[in-house]
Amino acid sequence: MPGDVHILVDAADAGTRLDAFLGVQDACPSRSACVHLIEAGAVVVNGETCLSKKYAVAAGDRISVELPDREEPGIVVGQNIPLDIRYEDDYLIVLSKQRGLVCHPAHGHADGTLANALVYHCGIEHLGTVQGEDRPGIVHRLDRDTSGLMLAAKDDDTQRALQDLIRLRTLDRRYITLVHGYVAMDEGRIDTGIARSTRDRQKMAVSDDPFARQAITTFRVLERFDAGRFDDGYTLLECHLYTGRTHQIRVHMRHINHPCVGDPLYGRGGRYAERADRGLTRQFLHSWRVAFTHPETGETIECRDELPWDLAAVLEELEPASLGRTEAGEEIVPQLGLQ
Structure with missing residues (x-):
């Protein structure tokens, strides 16, 4: 069920690994799904994003989990939706998203999304799936009616590295x-x-x-x-x-x-x-x-995008x-x- 889950750790659970602790909470998905959420930066411990599934929770920890706004993950099929690509190499893509395009399948938007376009362009096997099988390539999101530049990753390592840039505030x-x-x-x-x-x-x-x-x-x-x-x-x-x-x-x-x-x-x-x-x-x-900074080559990548006509x-x-x-x-x- 989509929404935010807030949990206060009590003394009986102290020392438990974060993924194991979340996996037995009624409001959370399975342990394997919780690992995806942790790696995607959707779990916050005491106000700080926690990317380690091995973190040992402590009594009094305040944990927030941002659950995805979607049903059970499904296979994202490729759809021939034009992509406005500004930079591309073997590891990542910088693209300009048009207004009205949803980033990934969610409730009310089963297809016709940026994720579908990325699968068509790259193939599902050439996209990172750290954020889940239904968010292939997605590193960060823009609201449906917000336009402009976004990043996509072609493998899990690059996806994690780009998300680390966000976490470290260097993107x-x-x-x-x-x-x-x-x-x-x-x-x-x-x-x-x-x-x-x-x-x-x-x-x-x-x-x-x-x-x-x-x-x-x-x-x-x-x-x-x-x-x-x-x-x-x-x-x-x-x-x-x-x-x-x-x-x-x-x-x-x-x-x-x-x-x-x-x-x-x-x-x-x-x-x-x-x-x-x-x-x-x-x-x-x-x-x-x-x-x-490109996570593989160390090159500085900079892209700019003019305002759309509207x-x-x-x-x-x-x-x-x-x-x-x-x-x-x-x-x-x-x-x-x-x-």
Whole structure:
């Protein structure tokens, strides 16, 4: 069953291996499935991701398990879905995911996913399956309606190595978002816990619960825009993810009262929401840059991705505010395919 499982270890279980401990919990899947979850970074012990199945649990440990939003794993068949590949070698792929494409099979999306496209392109035998047989090649995810750059791995060792980069915060991931309102500071840092909302299970929320997972986002203002009478301005931001929690940027932008334009879950709503969202039917959020050290060759890999047409069109309609473009904006905005 999808969702988050929270467990407090008592003294009787102290010293038990993590995979064995999780494997006998009623809310968790089998021990072998728990090993996959541990290796995929879905298990957090006392606020830190634990990647060792041999970790000996201690009395008082607070363990959180993020269960996958899917039914029993099935075989992912290849489907001829076009891939926009920006870099590829024998070990990994960097691709640009289009809006509307789900990353892997889940409830309500049995096929037609990025995973199906990867199987068609590479063959199931040439993709890492550390995250499970129904997530071949997947290293990290983007929300269905978030576009931009992602990584895929062609073998288990590469998949683990790339996930280690995420865990160690050495995978440089930059996003572009347009948010409501004038963001006053030219740069900032948001460091909070994030957990599933207790009010709406479809949402995540900033939380100080002991089981919440640490989420760190930094941002730089690129440009500010006027909005007329239907909003109090807009700000174009570059966000840098240091962690990769579900909906992280969207939740953090809502937390600072500058939600992403067009966001159906965390947006402002209200009488003039459609006009204030500039007609967007998805969140204005795009993964525009990734940079990392290749786990096999040691080479620095950097890829950039211009804004897709629907997001670029929104910016072209906006009137720059008197504060205008920042120094960071002068550097980055032209790289997005904008003037």
